[in-house]
Amino acid sequence: MAGKKSTKAEYNERLSYTAKLIGEGKYRYQIVEILTTQYDISVAMADKYIGDVYENARESYKNSGEDLLARYNELYQKAIDDDNKKLAKEILDSITKLTQVKKVDVTTNGESINYSINFTLAEPKKEDE
Numbered sequence: 001m002a003g004k005k006s007t008k009a010e011y012n013e014r015l016s017y018t019a020k021l022i023g024e025g026k027y028r029y030q031i032v033e034i035l036t037t038q039y040d041i042s043v044a045m046a047d048k049y050i051g052d053v054y055e056n057a058r059e060s061y062k063n064s065g066e067d068l069l070a071r072y073n074e075l076y077q078k079a080i081d082d083d084n085k086k087l088a089k090e091i092l093d094s095i096t097k098l099t100q101v102k103k104v105d106v107t108t109n110g111e112s113i114n115y116s117i118n119f120t121l122a123e124p125k126k127e128d129e
Contacts, residue, residue, distance in 0.1 A: 014039060015056070018049040069098060 006014065014035070021031045028050065035046040072095050079088040 014049055015052055018046075019053045019056075022050070022053055065098075069095065072098065 032043055032046040076091040
């Protein structure tokens with residue numbers, strides 16, 4: 001292993017190739033073997049490329065979700081401005097599905113809750129005469 005630092009172009013090419021291998025469904029040990037042999041790098045460096053591919057994918061997914069949510073918010077605001085309540089509700093429903101906000105009753109299985117509150121009133125203070 002040469003131990004020299006790769007250039008930015010080499011890094012990008014290796015990252016792209018690693019992503020291709022992952023996309024082909026190769027196992028980690030296969031990817032490591034291919035990368036270490038082809039690029040004369042350490043197992044740790046091959047693992048770093050694999051980790052970087054997954055990190056880039058997570059970041060890309062996160063950004064695309066944020067972009068989609070921003071677009072829905074714009075459409076919702078336009079529907080409100082146009083006084084289109086039906087469309088606004090449909091957009092809110094879509095946002096709810098996108099963000100997976102759900103109302104879940106985990107305590108009573110939908111049964112009503114009965115409760116009572118008891119108050120005890122204190123005797124008023126008497127003023128000393």
